[in-house]
Amino acid sequence: MPDRKPPALFYQKVYALVRRIPAGQVTSYGRVAEMIGHQGAARQVGYAMSALKNRQDDPDYADVPWQRVVGHNGEIRIKGGAHSRSYQAELLQQEGVTVRQAADGGFVVEVETHMWEGLLPHEVDRLLAGLSSGR
DNA sequence: ATGTTGACGGTTG
DNA sequence: TCAACCGCCAACA
Numbered sequence: 001m002p003d004r005k006p007p008a009l010f011y012q013k014v015y016a017l018v019r020r021i022p023a024g025q026v027t028s029y030g031r032v033a034e035m036i037g038h039q040g041a042a043r044q045v046g047y048a049m050s051a052l053k054n055r056q057d058d059p060d061y062a063d064v065p066w067q068r069v070v071g072h073n074g075e076i077r078i079k080g081g082a083h084s085r086s087y088q089a090e091l092l093q094q095e096g097v098t099v100r101q102a103a104d105g106g107f108v109v110e111v112e113t114h115m116w117e118g119l120l121p122h123e124v125d126r127l128l129a130g131l132s133s134g135r
Numbered sequence: 136a137t138g139t140t141g142a143c144g145g146t147t148g
Numbered sequence: 149t150c151a152a153c154c155g156c157c158a159a160c161a
Contacts (some may be wrong), residue, residue: 042143044158049142080144
C-alpha cells in the first residue's frame, strides 16, 4: 500500500536536500541532518529514507536519490538484507562511485574521494524556503 | 499525552 | 580492533 499523504515537514526537508546531492557523490545521514538544521537527528534521516519505499510510485518522491546517503564512514546501512545493500552499491557504482566490499561482506563507499561538500547555510535556507505549503 | 521505533553516530570495555 | 552500549529525536500508534 503506497502512502499518499504528504510527508511530514522534516521529511520534506530531507528529501529536498538529498535531491541536491550530485550524481557520483555521497553524503552521510548525520551531515544531512546537520545541514537542514537538525543536528543529531541522523537516525531520523535514515527513517525518512526508509519511508521512501512506500512512495516509489509517487512521481513527487520517486526521483529522490536515496542511494547517495550512507553512513558517516561510507558504510552502506540500508536494511532489507544483503540484496538491498548490493543493490545500493550497484546504483552508486553505476554513477561512478567507488565502492569496496569489506571482509564481512558489507559495502563501503570510498568517502575520501566521493564525499559531497554539501550546501552552504544560505543555500540551504533558499532551498527550504516555503516548503510545507506545497507538496 | 505517552511509549515505541529506527537505512545513526559516538563511546566504551 | 571490534562488538556492545547508549543517547539521540521526529514520526507514528
